[in-house]
Amino acid sequence: MSGIMRKQVLFLAALFVGIGLALAASDHYYKIADDILNGKDYFAILELPENADERAIKKAFRRLSLKYHPDKSTGTAEETQLFLDISAAYSVLTDPVARKEYEDMKQNGVPFAERYYGRYARRYGAPVHDLRTVVVLFVGISTLLKYLYQRHRYRKVVQIAKSSAHYQKRLAEARKTDPDLKEVPFELGGISLPGWRDLLPVVVFMAPYYFFKF
Numbered sequence: 001m002s003g004i005m006r007k008q009v010l011f012l013a014a015l016f017v018g019i020g021l022a023l024a025a026s027d028h029y030y031k032i033a034d035d036i037l038n039g040k041d042y043f044a045i046l047e048l049p050e051n052a053d054e055r056a057i058k059k060a061f062r063r064l065s066l067k068y069h070p071d072k073s074t075g076t077a078e079e080t081q082l083f084l085d086i087s088a089a090y091s092v093l094t095d096p097v098a099r100k101e102y103e104d105m106k107q108n109g110v111p112f113a114e115r116y117y118g119r120y121a122r123r124y125g126a127p128v129h130d131l132r133t134v135v136v137l138f139v140g141i142s143t144l145l146k147y148l149y150q151r152h153r154y155r156k157v158v159q160i161a162k163s164s165a166h167y168q169k170r171l172a173e174a175r176k177t178d179p180d181l182k183e184v185p186f187e188l189g190g191i192s193l194p195g196w197r198d199l200l201p202v203v204v205f206m207a208p209y210y211f212f213k214f
Contacts, residue, residue: 028091028098033110035088042089042102045082050103054094061090150194157191 035042043050046060066072068083092098105111161167167186174184 028088028095029101031088032092032098032102032105036102036105036110040085040089041106042093045085045089046093052093057090057093061086065090147194154188154191154193157188161186161188 043052046052046057046064048056048060052060064086065083068079068086070080070083092102162183167184170184170186171181175181
């Protein structure tokens with residue numbers, strides 16, 4: 001692997017790691033977005049004020065989960081759903097990262113990009129990963145694989161060209177004046193060694209992503 005190619009691979013790796021860190025979210029992220037868009041208030045569900053600490057949350061959860069547990073309640077659809085909401089609220093509010101995400105979305109609103117994905121796509125079995133991350137990684141990996149294939153194809157064509165009788169004859173003639181000569185210059189039509197411009201689709205794709213994110 002050449003130095004230039006190593007730099008490009010490292011650049012892509014750093015890019016993907018940076019995206020992952022920037023978009024790191026808890027496992028509850030899209031559930032939170034979905035619930036907020038449906039008007040659910042986790043603190044209200046647990047009958048607590050918004051400044052409730054973890055101890056108060058656990059106490060409220062134990063009380064309400066016993067009250068609305070399917071084995072102890074009448075088992076109506078409303079009570080069953082309330083029990084599920086109580087469990088979801090407890091899971092989010094006792095997870096520091098998820099609670100921060102919930103409080104941020106509740107105060108500032110659900111981000112535009114999640115309004116569709118969180119409310120609709122998630123219901124049809126879509127992955128919990130950020131859709132933008134999945135698309136960016138797909139485009140980036142596809143671009144990298146295309147780039148590596150082009151380099152391999154170029155080197156293969158060069159190898160075939162250098163093994164041709166015409167090239168060997170030119171090399172033999174050139175070595176009459178320079179015995180240490182290892183190769184002679186030649187041009188290949190219709191093919192060239194890929195460079196950094198071949199990775200441009202990643203940069204182009206990232207531009208609207210960051211624009212709409214902020």
